[in-house]
Amino acid sequence: MNKGYVLNGRYEIIDRLGEGGMADVYLAEDLILKRKVAVKLLRLDFRDNPQAKKRFQHEAMAATQLDNPHIVGIFDVDEVEGMQYLVMEYIDGEDLKKYINDHFPIPYAEVVNIMEQICSAVSEAHRHNIIHRDLKPQNILVNKNGYIKITDFGISRAGTEDTMTQTRSIIGSIHYLSPEQIKGQMATQQSDIYSLGIILYELLTGKVPFTGDTAVSIAIKHSQQAIPSVRDFDPRIPQAMENVVLKATTKDPKDRYANVDQLADDLNTSLDRSRANEPRFVIPEHHTDPNEETRVMPFPPLSDAAAAKNDTNKRDESVGTIKKDKTPKKATNKKKKRRRIIIASVLALLVLLITFIMVVTASGRTRVPVITGTTESEATQKLQSASLQVGKVRYHSSDKIDRNRIISSSPTENTKVKKNTKVALVVSSGPRKVRVGNYVGQNYNLVKQRLQQEGFKIRKRNAPSGTFKAGRILQQDFRSGSKLTPTKHTLTFVVSTGVKQITLKDLTGMTKAQVVNYANKEEINPTFDYVYSNDQPKGKVVRQSPGANEIIQQGGNVAVWLSRGPKSSQKDxxxxxxxxxxxxxxxxxxxxxxxxxxxxxxxxxxxxxxxxxxxxxxxxxxxxxxxxxxxxxxxxxxxxxxxxxxxxxxxxxxxxxxxxxxxxxxxxxxxxxxxxxxxxxxxxxxxx
Incomplete structure (x- = not known):
């Protein structure tokens, strides 16, 4: 598609941004709203491919369900002249893969910040029961301010979706794919958590944990080999931070974090001094129950029939001699026979009478069917089929039962009642929602207290700012005016620490590694050059600018000159x-x-x-x-x-x-x- 082409009379193509397996992406100008957008256009060779078109449409459907500032927004979906296209939010930046290559090594605090933003987006998808299935740095965008956006939900699926191809093919990028996906099993939230663990590994080491000559060899490593230690690559990485990688990438999904929020919470405290002496994470062993081991069962007793037969034989043997010695009279035998006939007749009449009563009684009673979780119309049909009537209906908020579905009934389910009894229903009005506002610039502690009283979980990230005073809110990860469910949403705020002033220490005599370690700790940016020096040995700092004890702001630059050693002669x-x-x-x-x-x-x-x-x-x-x-x-x-x-x-x-x-x-x-x-x-x- 050439520059200047106007797609569907609205989107003017400015430049080509890149290409993927099935689609090309262009930078365009929305001529109506006067804003830059990204247009994703299905490639010509895939426009007659039903699988490709289905995946393209699925990406739009999945992304439009999600409302999170860390997920690329979908503005428009359409088709013109046989061309299917998506119009998306334009991110002026680069993908995380390139960001890692350009900025590695990345300070640990920044790694935590990047992962928290990614986790916020993935958690939002999981709350909507959407599994991404292809999380990788290439699908994560970083804008010029370091703000994270996740894209490409083309192969995502609903957590309850059951597809035939799920067990027959591997879907996703092999370097970040979980062992269960490699084995053809259904992807779950824990599968995305595994991918997040691999992304965290790459942020810390600059590379993926497993490489190989073929995709199969990489898949085998993911399935069978333990994740290499990030501390072997960089011993300065805290053990608590490595533990997050290890727990997120266990082979058994049951050993991973239960959800993405747990991973984010664990990572958020991994740099705390309180966790400095934390032991290395060890995968829990799965022992079998000793009571389930093979046991010798006791010899079985005689059955009732065998016991009765045995007892009869004994009685026959004990009375045999009496039968031989004593012959019963005929009159006595006739009386016994008559008595037996009378008793049998009475018993038969009693059985018939009880059966009749039960049939009559049953014909006037019924059982309340199981209706919890069904819609009101489905519950009505079930009650009518059971010869019951719908009684009083009242509504009640519920965090567990979806809106317009039955919470409970009175009489309760499986209770026997008379036919035509009225059954009262309690119907869910859905979770309680709270309208949230724009809190940027407000005092974080006051906002936190107010929102926690409403039931929200609050998460905080710190950032320096020359605009807002310390303690004031810089950013929020939710839209102002939206209605959110307190029990399902964690609200994240970026809070100003003010303009942090750094008093530079004297770097003279330090090695390059020592300078980098100091710079990461103080969150400043060093640049290096080399000079001859007779005062400092090769590889040690000769001078710096700004100098020792001078004050710079957090995030500022400091130039460092390292010694090449003494200069010998002009010929050298x-x-x-x-x-x-x-x-x-x-x-x-x-x-x-x-x-x-x-x-x-x-x-x-x-x-x-x-x-x-x-x-x-x-x-x-x-x-x-x-x-x-x-x-x-x-x-x-x-x-x-x-x-x-x-x-x-x-x-x-x-x-x-x-x-x-x-x-x-x-x-x-x-x-x-x-x-x-x-x-x-x-x-x-x-x-x-």
């Missing part, structure tokens, strides 16, 4: 230059035999040859992205440390900065999925 003058490298993109769907790529150089400096480990014949299938690690060795960089991590979706050219003396030799290598695809071990000042 350091020279800066760039090496241009094009990283080839590997498409898993293309011919595997065409994926072997030449290296940029070799150890001897002769003509390039293919590396032994450069074959890409079995790359991860089904992925549209290549995760690439760049290692660089020069005067300032160590070859054992990752210089840069990036995600590419096409052939990408990068400029690698080198600083070398005349006698130094630099190196670089580029690794994709654990395999070196480009390498040069002979970079000198003459390589530019």
């Amino acid at each position: 003058a350091l020279k800066s230059f760039n090496v241009r490298v094009t990283i080839p993109y590997f498409d898993a769907k293309s011919d595997a035999t065409s994926s072997s790529e030449p290296l940029a150089g070799n150890d001897s400096g002769t003509a390039p040859t293919n590396s032994d480990d450069s074959s890409e014949a079995t790359q991860t299938s089904g992925s549209s992205e290549n995760v690439v690690f760049i290692y660089l060795k020069d005067h300032d960089h160590d070859f054992d440390t990752i210089y840069k991590q990036m995600v590419i979706t096409k052939d990408t050219t990068v400029m690698l900065p080198f600083k070398l003396t005349k006698n130094e030799v630099g190196r670089y290598k580029i690794v994709r999925d654990g395999k070196t695809i480009l390498r040069d071990n002979n970079v000198t000042q003459d390589s530019q």
